[in-house]
Amino acid sequence: MEILYFARLRETIGHSCETRDLPADIISVADLIDHLTTQGPQYVAAFENMDVIRVAVDQAYVGLDHSLEGCREVAFFPPMTGG
Amino acid sequence: MKVLVQSDDFDIAAEINELTQGRTDVGAVVSFTGLVRDFHGDQKINQMTLEHFPGMAEKQLKTICVQAGKRWPLQGGTVIHRYGPLYPGDQIVLVVILSAHREAAFEAAEFIMDWLKTDAPFWKKEQTSTGARWVNAKESDTEKSEKWLK
Numbered sequence: 001m002e003i004l005y006f007a008r009l010r011e012t013i014g015h016s017c018e019t020r021d022l023p024a025d026i027i028s029v030a031d032l033i034d035h036l037t038t039q040g041p042q043y044v045a046a047f048e049n050m051d052v053i054r055v056a057v058d059q060a061y062v063g064l065d066h067s068l069e070g071c072r073e074v075a076f077f078p079p080m081t082g083g
Numbered sequence: 084m085k086v087l088v089q090s091d092d093f094d095i096a097a098e099i100n101e102l103t104q105g106r107t108d109v110g111a112v113v114s115f116t117g118l119v120r121d122f123h124g125d126q127k128i129n130q131m132t133l134e135h136f137p138g139m140a141e142k143q144l145k146t147i148c149v150q151a152g153k154r155w156p157l158q159g160g161t162v163i164h165r166y167g168p169l170y171p172g173d174q175i176v177l178v179v180i181l182s183a184h185r186e187a188a189f190e191a192a193e194f195i196m197d198w199l200k201t202d203a204p205f206w207k208k209e210q211t212s213t214g215a216r217w218v219n220a221k222e223s224d225t226e227k228s229e230k231w232l233k
Contacts, residue, residue, distance in 0.1 A: 006134060006136055006204065007134050007208070007217055008217045052220075056136070059136075059138060077136065077204060077206070078206065080200070080203060080205055080206065080220065081205065081207045081219070082133070082140075082176070082204075082206070083117055083175070083176055
């Protein structure tokens with residue numbers, strides 16, 4: 001699975017994109033975040049405050065309970081500040 | 084509607100002309116241009132970098148334009164959002180809306196800007212005299228976009 005990070009999350013984690021083979025018990029976005037936070041202190045720091053985390057699965061906004069079944073790409077980023 | 088996400092600058096007059104040229108049914112053209120300010124609160128801003136989610140940024144802008152087209156009788160429009168390093172005075176975003184009547188054009192342009200700020204994946208990083216910082220999303224912007232749901 002492709003995992004993308006933008007803005008502050010990209011800087012905290014240290015890269016913008018990674019490909020991961022995930023354990024079979026990862027069903028939802030929340031499971032994926034729990035898994036990522038076991039992968040190093042930079043992930044723990046990035047996901048420390050879930051109030052400022054937004055998620056898109058295959059370029060559509062989703063909630064934390066969204067299923068990852070059949071998805072190709074998950075993106076994590078802070079609330080948007082364009083315009 | 085035309086949606087562009089680009090690093091290049093844009094020419095407001097040329098964009099409006101492209102939309103209105105040869106038409107006699109348009110009664111109102113509303114355009115909004117967002118610029119980089121050189122201050123944020125009492126801090127001086129030297130430079131700003133716009134980061135975006137390629138692909139999804141265009142997709143979200145198009146979705147917002149489609150929503151506007153369902154709410155108001157529009158005759159066309161253009162939305163351009165820039166990314167990359169920008170400096171005070173630079174243009175960031177352009178919304179141009181055409182309609183037969185001004186009310187629809189004003190409201191649709193405001194609707195698009197309000198939703199663009201909270202729903203299009205762009206992020207601003209400001210360079211100040213004391214260092215760089217990511218701009219925090221404002222609750223007031225979320226309230227502005229959500230008022231359209233009422």
